[in-house]
Amino acid sequence: KDAVEISLKDIDQLAKSSFPLCMRHMLDKLRENHHLKHGGRMQFGLFLKGAGLKLEDALAFWRAEFSQKVGSERFDKEYAYSIRHNYGKEGKRTDYTPYSCQKIISATPGVGDHHGCPYRHFGDENLRAALNKMGVGGHALEEIMDKVKNRHYQLACTLTFEATHGVSCDSGINHPNQYFSESQKVLRA
Ligand code: SF4
Known part of the structure; x- marks a missing residue:
């Protein structure tokens, strides 16, 4: 399998070269507003997972942005769960599939x-x-x-x-x- 693994430090550069417009747009908005609403977190989060971003990197990625807006404590309390959930680490432990x-x-x-x-x-x-x-x-x-x-x-x-x-x-x-x-x-x- 020719799976690519993406790491935290490469996201912006990879977005420029290889993300489709839908995902570039969400990265831009996340960087700009330090926030994305639920639909965006699902669509973009599952894409990043599918692109090979590991759970720890995903948590660090979202935390770095959201903590600028809501504080890291609130991020850990309200948002970290759903990211772990997307990776099948919480709740029903379903491994959620990126959207087509x-x-x-x-x-x-x-x-x-x-x-x-x-x-x-x-x-x-x-x-x-x-x-x-x-x-x-x-x-x-x-x-x-x-x-x-x-x-x-x-x-x-x-x-x-x-x-x-x-x-x-x-x-x-x-x-x-x-x-x-x-x-x-x-x-x-
Ligand atoms: Fe392209 Fe599909 Fe994203 Fe639309 S949803 S921008 S068609 S990759």
């Missing part, structure tokens, strides 16, 4: 939520700005916006992958963790 694109696209993020799929849930201007920030412009950007207009969100994400990696992605994107591992495959080749 289909599940993320069908989410209904409310005000102050940052989970969901940007291709589906961002407005036109925000999406264009976010794609520009990833270095996507010109013809490629218009093609992506065209897919979005026709509600082909995963195809839009696939085109973004292709534009940012300079290779074709014949399988198409159907899972954020697949996006990540395909990206690592290309970049480590």
